[in-house]
Amino acid sequence: MRLSGTMPRTKPITRLAPNHSNIRKAGMQTMLIPPTPRTITAVLFDMDNTLFDFVEAKIAACSEVNRILGLDRAMDLLGYFLRRDGHGFEDWKNIRDFMTDNGVYSDERYARCCQVYEEWKIRDLAPYPGIEATLLSLKERGLSLSIVTDAHLKNAVSRLERTGLYPIFDEIVTADLS
Structure with missing residues (x-):
């Protein structure tokens, strides 16, 4: 941390003044530290x-998968994607586990459900107002604009293209590229 001012600091800074990041207390002395001019060049x-609302998109996808399976448990399927001890947030194995646990698994239905899930997940995506x-x-x-996401590149690009935001960003940093 770079400090400046006319008073020499004789003791370590002991606390920051609340809501005044440019004021420092050093013992009984108070120093006003002028802000360092910076130029913002990028926003992440x-x-x-x-x-955009991705939770609603996932709920719509889970609802459509349930419709195909003849079930009415979309929020339960969403829960499989949210499990910490399960597969990743985007992993289709969550669909397989859900189907198996509900006694409706077949390879053919699983392939169809994964395809439908991907289609519906981005179908109605739109940027927030x-x-x-x-x-x-x-x-x-x-300003340079970048995305930093835990999604994989394929999914990030798909969502950004669907929402029309893809051409606005200069860089995309994803989980599989970092």
Whole structure:
């Protein structure tokens, strides 16, 4: 941390003044530390549930899979994707486990459910209101915009293309590339 000011610091900083990040207490002395001028050149964004509602998209996909299977347990299927001890958040093995646990598994149905799940997961994705205008405004200011997500590249690109946001971003950092 770089400190500046006219008073020499004789003791370590013991606390930050609440809501005043430019004021430091050193013993009984108070120093005002001028902010360091910085130029912001880039803004990093998460993607799912930041730029668009991905939970609702997954619920729609789980509902359609349930419809195909003749079940009415979409939220239960979503729960399989949310398990910490299970497979990843995007792993189709969650669908397999759900089907097996509900006694409806077959290889043919599993393949069909995975295909439908992927289609429905992005079918109605749309940016939250004001997102596109905000991103374009940041671009007009000369800022570089990047996505940093735990999704894999294929899924990230698919979602960004579906929402029309893909061309706005300069970089995409994904779980499989980092």
